[in-house]
Amino acid sequence: DQQVKQNSPSLSVQEGRISILNCDYTNSMFDYFLWYKKYPAEGPTFLISISSIKDKNEDGRFTVFLNKSAKHLSLHIVPSQPGDSAVYFCAASSPSRARFGAGTRLTVKP
Amino acid sequence: EADIYQTPRYLVIGTGKKITLECSQTMGHDKMYWYQQDPGMELHLIHYSYGVNSTEKGDLSSESTVSRIRTEHFPLTLESARPSHTSQYLCASSESRQSQETQYFGPGTRLLVL
Numbered sequence: 657d658q659q660v661k662q663n664s665p666s667l668s669v670q671e672g673r674i675s676i677l678n679c680d681y682t683n684s685m686f687d688y689f690l691w692y693k694k695y696p697a698e699g700p701t702f703l704i705s706i707s708s709i710k711d712k713n714e715d716g717r718f719t720v721f722l723n724k725s726a727k728h729l730s731l732h733i734v735p736s737q738p739g740d741s742a743v744y745f746c747a748a749s750s751p752s753r754a755r756f757g758a759g760t761r762l763t764v765k766p
Numbered sequence: 767e768a769d770i771y772q773t774p775r776y777l778v779i780g781t782g783k784k785i786t787l788e789c790s791q792t793m794g795h796d797k798m799y800w801y802q803q804d805p806g807m808e809l810h811l812i813h814y815s816y817g818v819n820s821t822e823k824g825d826l827s828s829e830s831t832v833s834r835i836r837t838e839h840f841p842l843t844l845e846s847a848r849p850s851h852t853s854q855y856l857c858a859s860s861e862s863r864q865s866q867e868t869q870y871f872g873p874g875t876r877l878l879v880l
Contacts, residue, residue: 658808660808665806688866690868692871697775697873698873698874699770699772699856699858699870699871699872699873699874700856700869700871701870701871702868702869702870705866705868707866745809749866749867751864753811753814753824753825754811754869755808755811755825756801756808756809757808758806758807758808759806759808
């Protein structure tokens with residue numbers, strides 16, 4: 657059962673524009689949501705997170721929005737830079753474990 | 767900066783061979799994980815450990831086994847490799863088991879079983 661879904665396998669945006677990556681989850685027991693970024697030949701690294709009691713968390717160019725009623729979260733990157741090109745994984749976490757989506761490959765074109 | 771290491775990075779091996787994928791972390795983290803990921807698919811948790819001498823199976827059934835004799839070391843073993851084991855294996859650790867605890871990942875091992 658795929659409890660965390662990233663329905664867009666890839667996204668291409670122009671440098672300077674906004675990148676929006678989406679993630680849907682099915683289990684209302686998740687209480688924390690995280691985004692990880694992965695470059696080729698490296699493991700995923702933590703990017704930003706949000707608690708289920710919040711609806712927005714911002715860190716520099718990165719903002720994560722959470723819509724609990726829709727069981728949906730999104731990652732906004734503004735402005736996008738070529739160095740942001742990577743695979744982004746959404747993760748939903750509960751005290752027992754975290755579940756990851758399949759990732760979205762973001763390409764930022766100069 | 768996270769310090770978690772995996773060896774080998776790439777492995778091509780024949781069917782029936784026994785293999786051990788190594789994972790070590792120098793952060794003193796209690797919790798460690800093994801994930802399996804096929805291209806374009808989500809990361810599947812196959813094993814985890816809450817500490818020394820503690821190991822549990824994850825969400826995805828796996829023929830592999832793990833051990834946790836030392837805090838820093840969490841090796842994964844396949845007694846008899848098969849082509850269906852071809853995948854990427856990612857090791858991770860976290861300081862605790864709380865929901866907000868981020869996981870630190872190693873670079874992964876790409877396994878190809880012929």
